[in-house]
Every structure is written in structure tokens, then in C-alpha cells.
Amino acid sequence: MGAALHLAHVTELPTRKRKRKGGGGDGDGYDQLVARVYKDERMTSQARDLILMLAWLVQRDPDRFNGGELRSPWTRADTILGTYGTGARKGSRLADLIDSDRPRYEPDWSSEAWQSHRCAAPMIRRAGECGQNASDHSLRIDPDTGWQTPVWFCSRHKDFGHHTRQMLRATERPEPIPNAGGLMPSYLTASDGDAGWIRVYRRASEWKRSRWEPPKAYGLCADDWPTPGRDPIPQKARLRLVLGNGDLNEPHDRTPLESL
Template sequence: MGAALHLAHAEQPTPASRNRTKGKGSGGETFADFARQVYSDDRATPKARELLLAFGYATMVAHSEDDQDVHAVWVTARRAMGVTRTGREWRLDRAIAEDAPRYSSGKDRSRRVCAAPRLRPHPDGPDDFRNQQGICGTLADWENYALEKQAGTGWHRFHWFCKRHLDHLARVREQLREPNTLAPEPVPNRGGLLASYFDSDWLTTYRHRLGSPTWEPPVYGISADDWPTPGVEQIPPRARLRLAALDGTLLVETPSSHR
């Protein structure tokens, strides 16, 4: 993938002036190039794409990298995304919170079918999933599961059991007890895109948007580009533009302040 943008740390010195044309990023990258990168990134949700494009527009089109007013850039990005339906919160601020790096286990209620072995064929015939998979298949209660942590990623897999097979549940839980203690911390699978495309003091920004001054990023890093995924080639480092981060005063402005 090509070059990306850079939101510099607030404490970093102003970079040396470079000759650039408006709408271009690092290495001559245009906003159109940047947008293509964002839309081709399978990791990005629709809201994450909005967020990245808002910052990209504010940095590459609406404002010059060499002569940026920090407040103006963030106001532009916020206005580009607009406010929430209630009008009480900037959608950009909420999207930043949702981009905080994390692991989501995907504990889906719709998939909680009993995995105990099937002893007799189900009368619905050989094509029925219970016969094909050789499982009980009865809907399990929400709390009746055994959690398995994958050895390579720490990702969670849920094995469900119905009330008739609680003995199976107890055995599987016991079998998984020791392997689960040896599994690594789960590799994040959500968020971390802002740090992939931009460079800034994202730790402070995430903490503020999450309302948690003690929040810490995963041990794998704050950028999604740094997270290992089995079978997926690591994304190479990106070239970045510079943009100063907001200070504490500007972080708490309200949507009505810049309408």
C-alpha cells in the first residue's frame, strides 16, 4: 500500500518546510490515492473509513501541511463527519473511541448450538446440519459454554452445550483449563486504524475519548499494522505527513461550538 498521513505528536518540533501542492500527501500522494487505500482496507468498518477520510480531507485538501492551524484542522475533520443524531456529540469523537485497539471475541448468541456428540440420527434426514456435523444441535443456554483460547492468537472459540449435556460441558472445561493458561493475550482484531494511517499521541486521545485515564493499548501495539495475523502478510510501514495533536482544552469542545 502507498504512503499515508501523519498526525504528529504535539511535543514534536515543526518539520522543515517542503514544497507541496494542496491535496497531496507524503511522497506526492494525492487525496484520491489516500481514499483508494482507505476503501481497499478490509480492516476498516464504514465508520472507520469516514473517520480516516475526514482526517485525510482536513490534512491534504482543506489545510496545508506546512501552514496548519491545529484547531482549524480538527474542526474541519469534525464538521466533515457531522454530529450524532441527538446533536450532542461529534461523530468523529465517537468514531475515535470506537477505533481504540481491542479484541472482540464475537460471542454470537445465534450460534450457541450444543456440540455434544449425536448418538442417533436426527429424523430430519441426512442433510440436516445435526446429522452432517454429528452433534446434538439443541439451542444452548447463554451461560453453558466452554471457552477455548487459540494457542497462536489467543482468540476465543466457544463450545456450547445444552442442559442435557452439562456433563460434556464440565469435561471440556476441565480439558481446556491448562491450555487456556498457556495461551497468549488475544491479538486485537478491532480498531487501531488511526495509528496505522496517522501518527499522533493516540494513547492520550483514546484515553480521553474512552473516558478512561488508565486505558492501555494491547501488548501488540496501538497500530493495527503491527498486529500479527496468521496467514496474512504484515503491512509495510507507511510514510506520513505531520499534523499537531490537539491539547486538552480543544479536546473538550462541544458540537455547538463550531456550527
Template sequence: MGAALHLAHAGHALPADTNRTKGKGSGGGETFADFARQVYNDQRATPKAREMLLAFGYATMVAHSEEAREANAVWATARNAMGTTRTGRHWRLDEAIAEDVPRYASGKERAHRVCVAPRLRPHPDGAHDFRNQLGICGTHADWEHHAVEKQAGTGWFKFHWFCRRHLDHLARVREQLREPNSRAPEPIPNKGGLLSVYFEADWLSMYRRWLGSPDWQPPVYGISADDWPIPGVEKVPPRARLRLAAIDGTLLVEVPEGPR
């Protein structure tokens, strides 16, 4: 990516010589179109995350690229670009930032809760029925009747569901998993972490502010999604990032000079 952009404390105007970007045809470097192409090609981004990244990119690379930029102007531009929720009570940008907090989401889907206890006799629906093919009970399981298996390499959760008739199986599986689960690593994050891919900032302080938790700690794998290992997938090469600094949740833009 091209010019580094700095977002800092509100009300602090920038020196005139830091007031350039590589958008709006200013010559060389990355344009907003280049930035948008990277964002849209990032398969990790949800639709809302893409909106958020593009809103920040627009506010810093296009909307305020030729005049002195103050925090309130940039922040307002990004927020207005995404707008409010349907009720008009919350800014969608704020929600998107909160959703970008790095974390592991287990994917505990309600739609696939079927009992995996061994089937003792064939189901009358025939050989092609999934219960006969998998050799499982297949009865719908209640939400609380599951055992969690933590994968040895990733720490990711695998859920084993049981119906009320097979709670004895559930108890045995939970006991069998107790010791290996204790040795499993912290789950590799699979949600969020995209702001730090595209922008440099004190994201630890920012996420703590958005969560309202001064003691929040990032995953051991890091805050940036680019740093999270995915088994069987080649690591994303490091990329240059727009540089943001956030203090008290307000933003100011700066484009420092130097090699690109």
C-alpha cells in the same frame, strides 16, 4: 504517504513556513485522492472508520491547506464532515475514535449457539441434517452455557456451546481447557488501530482520554493495526504516515519540511 501533518494544542497558530501540504495541486507528494484510495482499499476499515480517516484527511490535506490552521478549525472541519448522530446529541467522529481503540473482539455470535455435545442416536431429519453430519446434539444453547478455548497461536477465542441437557459435558470441557488456556498468549487485536496506521500521534494519551481511563494499556502487539500478526497473512509493509499530535483532545495541523 506524503506530507506529514501535525495536530497539536488548540489556539497555537503555526509558523507560515509550515503551512503547506501536498494536496490541492501544491506539487509533488501525495494528494487527497491518493490518501482516499489507500483508505478505501484497506479491508480492515469499517465504513465508520473509513469516514473518520477521510474526515481527518480532508481537514488536513484539503480544507485547510492554504491558510494558517488552528486546532479548532481543523477539529471542527473533521467533526462537521461526519456530522452528529440521529439524535444530534453526539459527534460521530468522537464515536469513531472511541471505536478505533486497539482491542480484541471475540466475535461471540448469538446466531450460532448450538450444542456440540456428541449425538448418541441419529436425528430423524435424515442423513443430510447438520446434526447428523456433524454428530452433535445441535439444540439451541443458552447464552451463558459455553466454554472458551483460547487458540495457542493467536489467543483468539473459540466458543463451545452446550444446551441445558448437556451441562455435564460443559463442565468437563471447561476443566479440560483450564490448563491450556492459561498458557495461551494475549489475544492478537483484531479491531481498531487504524488511526495510528495513517497518522502519527501520541495515541496512548489520546485513547486513554477517549476511554476515560488513565491506566489503559495498549495490546502487547502495539497500537497500530499494521503491527498485529495475522497467521497465514503476510505482514503489511510499513507506510509513511501523516503526523498528528494531540494534546487535551484538540488538534492543530503542521506540515514539516524535509524529504518525502
């Protein structure tokens, strides 16, 4: 069994006002965080569940202390959410939630560009594109954002498809601007900054048997990512969390995770 994803306690919070029954107070930042989460148009159901759970476990859970020491929110979240499957197929629901928030770029598969499946080959005898049902596609890379757009072609226009693929191979591919994940660092601040979040995301990715590398040019926080045609997200106060000791239990067939 290995130690993995964990948080310890909150520090450097604003001065607390008079406490209410049940623990926590108006000055602990929790209520403001909850309101922001529900107003955030970027929020996914997975990120919302994870952020609100961690904030509650750190700020409001009446059982958060054990002999005067704050129990690890990651360990408690892992216990609450549990696992599923058995043996080699055993999975962690906590790892699933964290992995879904990995900072990354994902093409908008639901967009018209990806759903149209219409051949984009230019016609010679008439203006416009072929427009027939496409059987394959290549990609066009935006030189400013690094984002991908499909270029569809039908069986009649395979030469056009071959040409677009040659252009793709010759195109310099800038690092794409992330457009998914990165919401945990937008609401919670780790004591060791990005290094702590990178470890958290990587351990979850290992649980999912997938590979993940942090964005190099744009950072981990979704608030910091530029979105073409939109103003930057204003910086807001974040709950400050300190990474400490805790366990995310692993199935016996996985490589033990290092302690954070």
C-alpha cells in the same frame, strides 16, 4: 469544559510539486492516502470517515489557517460532527468515531461458530457431536492467538459444559492478537508515537464511559498485527501529524479531560 483530542499541523512531508487550485498538491500524500483508504479491505465506514476527514482538514481545508496558524483538525472535526443528546446523555460524534477504532480483539460474532448454537458434547453410542440446540456455552482459547471459540452445550449435557468451564479456568490465556481498530495509526503518524494515540483513544473511551487498555504485545497499528494464515501488511508511508492544542467540548457532568 476540558481540552482533549487535538492535532496541529503536518510536518516532514515530501517536497511538494506545483500546487493546484484550492490548496494542496500532488506531493502532499493526500491523494495517495485517499486511494489506499478505499482499497483497504480492513476499512470500516467509521474509520474511513474519520481518516479522510482528518487528512482533508490538515491538507486541503481552505480555512485551515487562522492568522497564519494552522487550526486544530480535532477541534474542527468536533465542530463539524457536533454532539447529540442532552445532559448526562450528551455524546460526541467524533468520540464515537475514534472509539470505534480502538485497537482491540473482538470475537467474530457473525461466524458460524458463534451462530450455530449446536451442542458440541461428544456422543457415546455414535460418533460425532450431540448437535441439538444449545442453551449455554463456554469458551475455548487458542494458545497461539488468544482468540476465543464458543463451546456450546444443551441442557442434557450440562456436565460437559461444566467440564469445558473447568478447562477454561485452568487454561493460560495469552494476550489476544488484536483484530479490530488500529487503522488511524496505520495511516497517520503522531509526533510522539504511540503515546499520543493512546491518549486519543483513552479520552474517546472515557466519553463512551467504557474502559480500554492498549495491546501490550502487538502495538496500536493494525499494519503490525499478525493474522493467522496471512502475510503481514506491507508498511506504507503515513501522513505525519503533530499533536497540538485544541478542544473537544465535554458535557458538564464529565470529568475534564487533560490537554494532549
